[in-house]
Each structure stands twice: as C-alpha cells, then as structure tokens.
Amino acid sequence: MIWKEDIETMPLEDLKNIQSERLVSLAKYVYKNCPVYKKKFDNAGISPADIKGIDDITKLPFTTKIDMRDNYPFGLFSRPRTDLVEIHVSSGTTGNPTLVGYTRDDIALWSDVMARTLCCAGAEPDDTIQIAYGYGLFTGGLGFHYGALEMGLTIIPTSSGQTKRQLKIMQDFSPRILACTPSYALYMAEEAKEIGLDPRTSTWEIGIFGAEPWSESIRAEIESEWNMLATDVYGLSEIIGPGVSQECQYKDGLHIYSDVFYPEIINPDTGRSVAEGEDGELVITTLTKQGIPLIRYRTRDIVSLTTEACRCGRTSPRTSKIKGRTDDMIVVRGINVFPSQIEHVLLGIDGTHPYYQIIIDRQSHKLDSVDIMVEVDERIFSDEIKKMRELEGRIREEIQAVLSVGVNVKLVEPKTIERSMGKSKRVVDKRSL
Template identity: 60%
Template sequence: MFYHKEESISREELNRLQSERLIKTVKHVYDNVPFYKKKFDSAGIKPSDIKGVEDLAKLPFTTKGDLRDNYPYGLFAVPMKDLVRIHASSGTTGKMTVVGYTQTDISTWSELIARCIVMAGGTKDDIIHNAYGYGLFTGGLGVHYGAEKLGATVIPVSGGNSQRQIKIMQDFGSTILTCTPSYALNLAETRKEMGVDLKDIKLKAGIFGAEPWSENMRRDIEKLWGIDAIDIYGLSEIMGPGVACECLEKKGLHVFEDHFIPEIINPETGRQVPHGQKGELVFTTITKEGIPLIRYRTRDITRMIPEKCKCGRTSTRMERLSGRTDDMLIIRGVNVFPSEIEMVIMSVEGVEPHYQIVVDRAEHGLDTMEVQVEVNEKLFSDEIKVLENLEKKIQKEIESVLGIGVSVKLVEPKSIARSEGKAKRIVDKRKL
C-alpha cells in the first residue's frame, strides 16, 4: 500500500515532473536568493539554460560552508512573514545551520513522513510513539506532523526518561516506535530491567534514523522488540527526516524523488559517478520554498541501487550510509564536529588543544563520548580538586555547546597517538 500515487509513477513521468519542478526552483532561487544569483552569474549560468533534469550538472554546488557564511537567514528564498517554522542543527564552527519552512514546506514534509509510516506498515489506526527529541532538532516535530497528516495517533513523548517510555508504551498501547536506533536498543534494555513482558507491548514496527546503524543492529532491534525495524534518512538542510526511507523489503532507502533529486558524485572531482557506484550524496530540492538548495553536498557516502524494488515503488533507492567525507560524528543523533570541541578546549585557560575524542557504543545502549585532554605543566596542580574542577569545567562547556553529555579525562602529555606530528583527533570504536 502506498500513501501517494507519485510513489509509483513511471520513470518518464517522474523525469517530466522533476524537470518541471527543477526549472521552477532554479528560477525561484535566482530571483529571490542573492547568494544564488551571484553564484549562477559568476558560473555564467542563466535560469533559462536549465531545461530539465539532464542539465542539473551544469549548476554549481551548495555546501554547509555556504549556509554558515550566510548565517542565519541568508539563503532563505521567502520573506519571514511567509515562514511558519525554524529548525537548526549544529555546525562546524559553533554557528548553527538554520533552516526555515513555509506552510507548504511543512505540508510537504508531513506528507513525506506519512509515506514513511505507511512504508513501515503503518496506517491511521496506529499509535506512534515518537521518542525523537522535540525542539530545534528536526526529528521530533517532523515525525509528529507526519503522523498527524496520516491520521495516526501520535504520542509526543520526546527523548529521555526510559522507564516512563516503557510505561507509556505498555499503558497507551504504542504500535510504532520512532527514535534513534541506539535509543531503541537502550529502551529494550530498560524493558528487560523493568521486567515488562514483550507480550504486554503492542509495537509492530519502528522507524529509526538520525544516526548511522547496521544490519546487525537491525537484527538485534527486531529480535529484542519483535518488530520490523525500518531505516529513515534525512538532514535538516534538505528537509529533516523523510528525505528517503526503507520499505518493508528492507533493501535500501527509497528517495522521494518527486521532491529531491539525488546525485552521487566523486567528492574530489565533483563529477557524477556512473550509476550504482559509491560517492558523495548530493541533493537538489525541487519543491521547497523556504530554503531551496541546489546540489547540496551532504558529505554522506552511499550508492544508488539500480535494480527495481519488489514493493512496486518506482523511486530509486540509496544504500545505507557507509561513511562521511568530513570528520563529522553523529552521536546519539546529534551532529558533532571535532572543531567545536577544539574551540571549547582552547577557550579554557591554559589548555593546549592536544585532545582526542573517543566515541563508543555501550553494549545495548547509547553512544558514549570521552574527550581526553593532555595535561601540561600550566594545567597541572598538586591539588586533586583543582584537576577535578578543570575536568568538570571542560565537560560543562562542551555539554553546553553540543547539548549532549560527555566525559572528560585528563591524560599524560604525548599519550595521545600522533601521526606525522599531528594528534589523531577521533577514535570511533562503535561497531555498527
């Protein structure tokens, strides 16, 4: 069952639809976003040069840096009076990436989430247990509006307080869980600890995303909960969750191509790679009004699956993400750039930024992040309490910038491994 007829239109029809929408978007950004006018002009591109999807590669890329340089509203294509919502995610240099939505954008986004819920086997009879965080993060509100659009019942439980989550699941009869995959594992552990029997839980499916996960994790989650676990993909710059989602075939994520045109490029040359090859995922939004983005480089690495899906949807599928082209970490669904942590450490008096970030995932639990800072003579004190206060200070500052918990550990000088004199900044021990 599909939510929308456009999920199964022919490739020719889709091509025509994409071309029509792309032409409109290119004109919209050229006329309304000075950044794009300048960029197109200097590349010698006129909106009239773009006659269809086949001309997409003529357009220049947009990067996260462009969003940062035009912080906060510089890439918005409509006046504030037309926007109904703002979301934001963390950026590379402490500046957030800010996005705005018109009423139409919210409606489109909601429809896409509704499609995702249907893809997971959901209907309007379902009770959606939405444990994504509500707030600036797109997960919570994105799923919320989509569930309402479908006509399902949404429980806006948000993240945290695991025991209460289990109680609500049990008492309210939640049937679909939406959260990060690691939180789904964590909740499974809590359920066991509380001694709640699986037969008292009505869950049948879960839609999990906002962080990388693997087939092993899927197997664990499905076994621990007795559900279908579906992968959802999105990023706030493009829309939020619901840019792509798996169907119950669980063989790659269907990209909602009637709203976003995906490309896979070679991150070094910027050229499109042959269909089916791995590379950097690039998206062009073709229906977005608030902040339409042309050829936005996601920095996510994946490939497109050329074969048709058994489910009958005609949209192309992307594989599970296999990495990043930059050093961004996703920890408990939150984007973390090492540069942000470095800035914090440098701001704490006397600390040279010799640090290392160690990320791990507890056995059935959440990601952990430990920041190790090398002690030098300036920092060292004979008094334990001074050293402990230093750890606490760095910890608090990092937590206030990132919004997630970290632990800080002081280590001896030169104990952090260096390659060619440069300290290795990130050790990711997560086995996904």
C-alpha cells in the same frame, strides 16, 4: 499502503518530466529571491535560462555546509523571515549552528513526505505511533509528528528519554509503531528486561529508526530483541529533516522521494557523477521547497543509488544505507558532532590548543558515552587542584553547551594520547554500529 500512489509509482520517464519542470522553476526562483544564489550562479557563469531540464542540473554550483555557516542566519533563504512559520537549528561544524526554516507550504511538504515515510514503513491510518525522537530544535520529533498528523495516526509524543515511562505508555496504549534512534531501541530493550518486561511481548510491530548510522547486525539485534520489523529512515535538517528517504518492508534500500528531493551521487573529490550502483557522496536538490531551497546540497553521506524497480511497487530510486562520511562527523545519541567543534572549545580555553582525543563507546544496550581526553600541558597546567578541577568542569560545560550532548572530560598527562603521523588520532569510535 502507498501514500502518494500516483507519484510514488510513476514511471521514471514521467517522474523525470516533473523533476525537469520543477528544476527550471527552482533555478529562476532562487536566482530572483536569494542574493547568495544569484551570486553563485553569476560566478559560475550560469543563468536560469540555461536550465532547460533536469539533466542540466550538473551545470549548477554545489551548496555546502560552509555556505550554510557563512550565510548564517538567513542569507541562504529565498523568503523573508516573516514568511517562515517554524525554524530549527542543528549543530554546525564550528562556530555557527545550521539554521533551517519552513514556510507554511514547506511544513505541508514535510508532512507529506513524512506521511509517505510512515506508509512506506508499513503504517496504516488506524495505527498509533509512539514518537520517541526528541521534540524541539532537533527535527526528529516534530517531523514524525507532522507526518503522523497528516496521515491521521494517533500520536503519542513521548519525545526521547524517561525510558520506564516509555515502556509503561507502550503497555497502556498499545502503539504498533515506534520511532526513535536505533541505539535507544536497544537501550529500551535492556531497561524492559530490568523491570521484568519481556521485550518480545511488546505491542510495537514496526520500528522507524534513524538519525544515526546503524548496521545490519544492529537491525538483526533490534528485530530479535523486540520481535519487530526495524526499518531505516534518512533525512537531514538542511533538506527537510526526517523524510528524505525510507525503507519499505523489503528493507532493500531507502526510497528517496525524488519528485521533491532530487538525488545525485558524485565522486566527492572530482564532483562528477558516478555510475549507478557505485558508492559516492549523496547530493540533494530540494525541487519544491520555498523557505530555504538548496541546490545540489552536499550531504557528505556516502551511499550508492539504484533505479531498479522495487517489489513494493514504488518507482523512486533507492539509496543504500549510509556507508560512511566524507568528513569526520560522528553521530552520538542522534546528535551530529564534529571534532572541530570540540577543538574550537579547547582553543577558547586560554587560547591554548591542547592535544585531545574523543573516545566514543557504547556498552552493549547502553547509550553512547563520549569521553574527551585532554592532555594537560604546561600552558593549561596549574599547581592548584582547585584550578584543575575548575578547568575540567569548564571544558565539560563549554563542550556540552556547543554539542548538546553530555560528555566526560578526562585530563591526562602530556604525550599520553597516541600520535599517528605526527597528528593525534582525534576520534576513536569503539562502537559497533
């Protein structure tokens, strides 16, 4: 079924009218309610009156992760704090995390786009869904929760982890739908075999996987291991959380809900739009959000976009799977990690700035491991084993606190980390995603 059939199958011209109306109101709304945006408009020499339709969107300034950081915590909001009913936090590049907040209407919007997402993946109202995304500050768990609630599914909010229990719950309550990260789906398959459970006999028929990049080969592996349909969901907390776009059963691109999240694909260097079908950075404008609406937010995700009609009947444009990033963000166990965060921690260790290298690996059907190699130079060296051990522990704890991901710290000898062009190669990603 299609959740919002009138909107989701609307001819593109009609959709454009809705987008135009919404952009005109949005420009006025943020200019009036958010001093940061007023200043951005003024600096760009743009007045809300210049925005007469969706095609005028290119006149508006971009919003970036730096804007989020610089205006932390509430500077980019267009509503007072008291209007917010929920806030979520994700990792920022350095220093401040990224804060987002929702008004009651924003939660309704999130519920709606997540209900669309679940339907798009193939959920039916009588279904039971096992939500194995983390619940908490991470938007994954609660986003799925709200959508499933909206749709009237039976929710099993297992959150992430406790794999044996996940499997037992699946066997006992027969959910047809599983939502988690793709790497966790593979990990669970391995655990299932270990306890003598054939993954192919599971009750899960549809998987909704996201929060980390994954390839067609991982999809093929999940589908054959679990005997299920594996679909890709996309989202980011700055825009709403999960529920920005989702694949239908044809798995031919992710339908983006462009009546509320208007997509543009730009050349990240020039900022200009690229031709349809070409790769570029995905830029999203939240047309109807109230709490923290964002104008032309640069996701740093590289995708292509097509407006060709899909066999499922939905008319909204489809993006490709994420093909890369414009920055050095890496996703580990569903959590965004920036090398700069690690650098920041190391810099805080006695003000030194040692060479380091991050090695990310995933043994087949295992969760990602993060090894941080830190060169012990004269400045952080101590001739007491106790102090070296303390240093190791301190680096590990501080990095874990910043990243919310468990890491191993390995102290290595000076000059053992490979230098390329004078700079150390900071991230070695050994995973086959």
